[in-house]
Amino acid sequence: MTSSTPTPVALAARTVVLDLEGTTSAAGFILGDLYDYARPRLLPWLQEHADDEEVADARAQAITDAELPPDASDEDIVAALLAWMDSDVKATPLKTLQGQIWAEGFERHEITSQFFDDVIPKLHAWHASGVRLAVFSSGSVTSQRPWFKYSPEGDLSGLITDYFDTVKAGPKKAAESYRTIARALGDEPGQLVFFSDHPEEIAAASHAGWQVLAFSREGEPWFGADFGDAPVVGSFADVEVSRL
Numbered sequence: 177m178t179s180s181t182p183t184p185v186a187l188a189a190r191t192v193v194l195d196l197e198g199t200t201s202a203a204g205f206i207l208g209d210l211y212d213y214a215r216p217r218l219l220p221w222l223q224e225h226a227d228d229e230e231v232a233d234a235r236a237q238a239i240t241d242a243e244l245p246p247d248a249s250d251e252d253i254v255a256a257l258l259a260w261m262d263s264d265v266k267a268t269p270l271k272t273l274q275g276q277i278w279a280e281g282f283e284r285h286e287i288t289s290q291f292f293d294d295v296i297p298k299l300h301a302w303h304a305s306g307v308r309l310a311v312f313s314s315g316s317v318t319s320q321r322p323w324f325k326y327s328p329e330g331d332l333s334g335l336i337t338d339y340f341d342t343v344k345a346g347p348k349k350a351a352e353s354y355r356t357i358a359r360a361l362g363d364e365p366g367q368l369v370f371f372s373d374h375p376e377e378i379a380a381a382s383h384a385g386w387q388v389l390a391f392s393r394e395g396e397p398w399f400g401a402d403f404g405d406a407p408v409v410g411s412f413a414d415v416e417v418s419r420l
């Protein structure tokens with residue numbers, strides 16, 4: 177029998193920016209527990225929050241993105257949202273509406289977040305050593321904040337200083353989004369490192385001059401993907417980050 181020891185990766189950075197699904201947290205949990213929570217709540221949410229500006233914008237954007245007629249009904253829009261959910265299409269209007277629904281679910285203690293066992297100890301250690309921690313996820317900032325507040329290990333929001341989503345920063349597969357985040361954080365690109373499970377996100381961050389670290393976790397959608405020249409690990413336990 178052969179055994180392989182993972183190669184530890186040592187990095188120096190001012191800020192670690194975290195992807196969530198597939199990196200800190202299991203896709204199966206998000207696509208299972210969280211999506212199941214959102215599905216039956218989409219139609220009543222649209223109906224009951226029709227006057228909310230963010231909901232109205234998401235509704236209009238969903239009509240455009242799904243190529244629905246301008247007078248599409250709430251039922252038509254929900255059918256498009258559900259189809260996106262079934263294929264895990266990370267459409268911004270879907271993420272806005274899911275995020276609002278989940279935020280309420282977290283506040284009501286009807287859902288909690290989930291992290292791989294190797295993640296939270298490292299977040300505490302890096303935060304304690306002065307490394308800034310931020311998030312860049314397709315999940316909306318409205319859902320990112322309670323994701324860290326209502327963790328199974330208590331409130332982790334004190335560890336995270338900045339949150340970015342595709343509304344604030346732009347698409348995760350576009351290098352310009354990483355330039356926007358670097359400017360917002362006041363860091364030089366090389367002072368930042370992006371952790372992600374997605375090859376195109378890793379390529380985009382790298383193109384913007386960031387350090388990158390790819391996560392290839394067994395059982396996750398991008399396990400075994402080709403990350404080009406990027407260093408690859410399977411666990412936060414294999415990573416050391418010192419403050420640059």
Ligand SMILES: CSCCC(=O)C(=O)COP(=O)(O)O
Pocket residue numbers: 195196197198206210266271312313314315316319320323348
């Ligand atoms: C904040 S929990 C919900 C996360 C989510 O909806 C999502 O799509 C995560 O995708 P990521 O960009 O973090 O891979």
Ligand SMILES: [Mg+2]
Pocket residue numbers: 195196197198199372373374
């Ligand atoms: Mg991801």
